[in-house]
Amino acid sequence: MNLSILYRGPLSSCNYACDYCPFAKHTETPDELAHDRACLEKFVDWMGSRTADSSGVLFTPWGEALVRKWYQSALATLTRMPNVTKGAIQTNLSCKLDWVEECDKTKLALWCTFHPSETTRDRFLAKCRELLERGVRFSVGVVGLKEHLSEIEALRRELPADVYLWVNAFKREPDYYSPEMVENLTRVDPLFPFNNQYHASRGESCRTGASVISVDGDGTVRRCHFIKEPIGNIYSPDFEECLRERPCTNDTCGCHIGYVHLDRLKLYEVFGSGVLERIPLGYR
Numbered sequence: 001m002n003l004s005i006l007y008r009g010p011l012s013s014c015n016y017a018c019d020y021c022p023f024a025k026h027t028e029t030p031d032e033l034a035h036d037r038a039c040l041e042k043f044v045d046w047m048g049s050r051t052a053d054s055s056g057v058l059f060t061p062w063g064e065a066l067v068r069k070w071y072q073s074a075l076a077t078l079t080r081m082p083n084v085t086k087g088a089i090q091t092n093l094s095c096k097l098d099w100v101e102e103c104d105k106t107k108l109a110l111w112c113t114f115h116p117s118e119t120t121r122d123r124f125l126a127k128c129r130e131l132l133e134r135g136v137r138f139s140v141g142v143v144g145l146k147e148h149l150s151e152i153e154a155l156r157r158e159l160p161a162d163v164y165l166w167v168n169a170f171k172r173e174p175d176y177y178s179p180e181m182v183e184n185l186t187r188v189d190p191l192f193p194f195n196n197q198y199h200a201s202r203g204e205s206c207r208t209g210a211s212v213i214s215v216d217g218d219g220t221v222r223r224c225h226f227i228k229e230p231i232g233n234i235y236s237p238d239f240e241e242c243l244r245e246r247p248c249t250n251d252t253c254g255c256h257i258g259y260v261h262l263d264r265l266k267l268y269e270v271f272g273s274g275v276l277e278r279i280p281l282g283y284r
């Protein structure tokens with residue numbers, strides 16, 4: 001079985017304080033962190049038991065997970081499993097990077113978000129250079145806030161041209177962007193127009209629930225992060241019975257980790273093997 005698994009455990013804390021984010025500077029108790037670790041280790045053990053599969057994993061934590069050693073270890077263990085094709089994670093890239101040497105770097109990928117209010121461009125770019133030196137594949141991205149436009153453009157200039165820089169549209173405010181701003185952001189990220197809209201999805205064919213699933217710390221399976229109804233549990237012996245094609249039941253889909261699986265957008269042709277870590281074909 002070839003599955004793409006988006007894992008999101010109970011972790012919900014972050015060392016950064018972005019003012020639009022509910023996890024900003026949120027801390028957790030030692031018990032809560034221990035619970036997150038136990039859930040993650042159980043998931044990694046389960047992946048290890050799926051020897052006949054060939055699956056990719058993307059960690060999409062609430063908050064920042066790579067400052068926790070158990071996520072670093074999980075990626076090292078997962079990428080060394082023969083049945084795992086990819087171990088990827090969303091991160092603010094604030095952690096040390098020596099742990100990547102424990103991974104099979106041919107299967108490791110990072111989805112790195114730059115937060116201009118929380119770190120400097122120089123510091124962030126130094127981490128990107130370290131990833132390049134260590135031979136780790138990664139995408140870089142940023143939320144397209146108007147006040148950060150010059151930082152975003154500078155980041156694009158200073159990154160190697162073959163490192164993909166995505167821009168997530170700030171869609172909470174309708175008509176947030178002027179046409180000129182859309183043009184500027186599309187120069188930075190040619191795929192920005194895909195992100196700067198909510199894609200009509202009700203009744204549409206989407207790979208989630210069949211070959212792509214969302215899994216939480218208890219093992220509960222949902223088709224995606226945006227439809228809350230559980231469809232199964234990976235720790236049930238009959239788990240695979242829940243995997244089947246079904247049309248989307250939401251009106252729209254507005255996040256890359258969702259709409260990239262919407263068949264009519266044909267984005268698998270754009271991203272190839274880089275769907276999970278958000279690296280289009282043609283980039284490093």
Ligand code: SF4
Pocket residue numbers: 014015016017018021022023024025062063064092115
């Ligand atoms: S780095 Fe990410 S999780 Fe942390 S506060 Fe900023 S947006 Fe939220």
Ligand code: SF4
Pocket residue numbers: 201206207208223224225226227247248249250252253254257258259261262
């Ligand atoms: S289109 Fe989006 S919301 Fe609908 S099933 Fe797919 S990922 Fe989920």
